[in-house]
Amino acid sequence: MTLPGSEMTRSAVPSPTDVELQILRILWANGSCGVGVIHEHLHREKGTNYSTTMKMLSVMLGKGLVKRNETQRPHLYRAAWSRERMGKGLLKDLATKVFEGSVSSLVLNALSNSKASQSDIEEIRQILTEMENRSDE
Structure with a gap:
């Protein structure tokens, strides 16, 4: 069920949470990154564990905040929006x-x-x- 006014148009920017913005700042600063690089930053700044980093990236992928290149190992993530x-x-x-x-x-x-x-x-x-x-x- 979607709430009135909650539909996102094709050009609408999704609203990231504070942690998602932190991940986006990492990606904007470093370009495409593997989970390890992202996790290293989050762990250093917030003490985040690896599984939480993975879950956050998964949620962000679903929200259209990040894109994942699966042709490389490790998979590389990049910000979907400048x-x-x-x-x-x-x-x-x-x-x-x-x-x-x-x-x-x-x-x-x-x-x-x-x-x-x-x-x-x-x-x-x-x-x-x-x-x-x-x-x-």
Whole structure:
């Protein structure tokens, strides 16, 4: 049984859990990896046992978060979504669910709740300037 609104469209980004995001960060940093490399990182950071790592990868495979190359031994896992695409999808989902689709509310909330560095502020100004220039065309 699926709940109303829970259907995932083909282009929708799945919502990873915190541990799944940790595994995705490992894959984004290292590219395709065998279970051993992933497990080594998880064990060092969280004390995770090998069977838990295997189970997490299996769940992530089912959710479409990772892909597995079975033509090699050991099987290699890679992120199914780039960091950028995942981030954009999750931000769009957050803006829709929490801020009723208002991107400005999302951005203002993010900026007011954290300390932005001078380089962050300059980069934001540059992006805003580029956006203004595009809208003038």
